[in-house]
Amino acid sequence: MSQAQARILIADDEPNLREALRIQLERADFTVIVTVDGQEAVETALREQPDVIILDVMMPRLDGYAACRQLRAHYRTRHIPIIMLTAKTTEDDHVTGLTGGANDYVTKPWKSKELVLRVRNHLQWAKTQRAVSPLTGLPGNLSIVAERQRRVEAGEAFAVMFLDLDNFKAFNDRYGFPIGDTAITAVAEVLVQVLEARGEPGDFVGHIGGDDFQVLTDPERAEDLAEAIKTGLEARMPLLYEEEDRARGAVRVLNRRHEFEDFPLMSVTIAVAQYDPAAGGHLAQVDDALRELKQFGKGLPGSVVVTERRRQNLHDGVTPTTGEPPPSVPRSEARPPKPKKSNAA
Secondary structure, eight states, rough: OOGOOOOOOOOSOHHHHHHHHHHHHHHHOOOOESSHHHHHHHEEEEEEEEEEEEESSSSSSSSSHHHHHHHSSSSSTTTTEEEEEEEEEHHHHHHHHHTTTTOOOEEESSHHHHHHHHHHHHHHHHHHHHOTTTOOOOOOOOHHHHHHHHHTTTTEEEEEEEEEEEEEHHHHHHHHHHHHHHHHHHHHHHHHHHHHHHOTTTTTEEEEEEEEEEEEEEEGGHHHHHHHHHHHHHHHHGGGGGGHHHHHHHEEOOOOTEEEEEEEEEEEEEEEEOOOOOGTOOOHHHHHHHHHHHHHHSSSSSEEEEEOOGGGGGSSSSTTTTTOOOOOGGGGGGOOOOOOOOOOO
C-alpha cells in the first residue's frame, strides 16, 4: 500500500488541533478522514475502514479510551492500528489506553516528523498482519489472493468455495457484536474441523473478512467437501442462539423501518466454482460465477450448496424467479443458468 492510498482517520474535538493534524498528514501524502468526537470516529471507522486511526483521549460523547475499546470489540475494525493522542503523560494513563487496545501513544504537543513516522510504521505493521485474520487466525484476504494466483501460475485446476452466512445481521442486532464474533469463529472452527477430517494436504481455507470465507480444493472433491461443511454448520449454528429463539426458529429485531420483525436463524450459502486452465479460464470468470451462484443461493431457504455445473443443467427448471428446483434435483445442487462472460476475461 502506498502512502497516497493510505487513509488516516483522526478524531479530535479541538478545531485547531484537528486542522493541524489534517494538514501535516496530507502533506505526507496521506488521505485524511476527519471526525470530531469518539462516537463519530467509531461510526465512521465501521463504515470507511481506514488504515490507521488517531484518537484524542479527551473528547465529548465518547472519549478516546471508550472509542478504542469499541473499535477493538468489532470484527470490522479490531485489526486497524490505533494511535492515542494525549496531553496526559503518566504511566497509568498510558496503561489505560494500551489495556483498551491502543497500539501507540503520541503526547501533545507532538512533533510532525515523529507522528508521520509512527503512522508509516503502523501501516507497515498492518500490511504484514493482514495476511492473517486477527479474529479467526486463518489466512486473510492477501493470503487468499496469493494462494489463488500461485495455483494459476502453476497451471493447476482447482475449485473455489465461497461461504457466506445468511441472516447474520439479524443475529448481530439481536445479541451484539461481541457475540456476533462467536458466530464468525464458529464457522472457522467448523471449516478447520471438516478439512482436518476429510481434506487433503493441498486444501486451503481462508477468512476474507466478516462472515465471508473461501476454501480452495480439488474440483473432484469440492461438492462433497461443501456438503460436509454445510452439515457441520447446520449442527453448530443453532447452538449459538438462546433457547427461546432456537425454539421459535427466529430472532425478533428492529428492521430498517424501525419495526419489529422475525428473521430466521442463521444458515449458510456455499457457492462452488471451478478454475480450469485447460479450458482457457480466468479467475475473473470464477469470481463472476461465485457472485451469481451466491446470489441465487441466497434466494433459497435454509443452508444450500450451489454448484456450477450449468451446461448439463440449463433445462433443469431451476430459476431465480421460482427459487425452487424440481423434485428430482436435490436443493443443495440447484444451480442457475450459465452467466454471461466477464468483460475482464
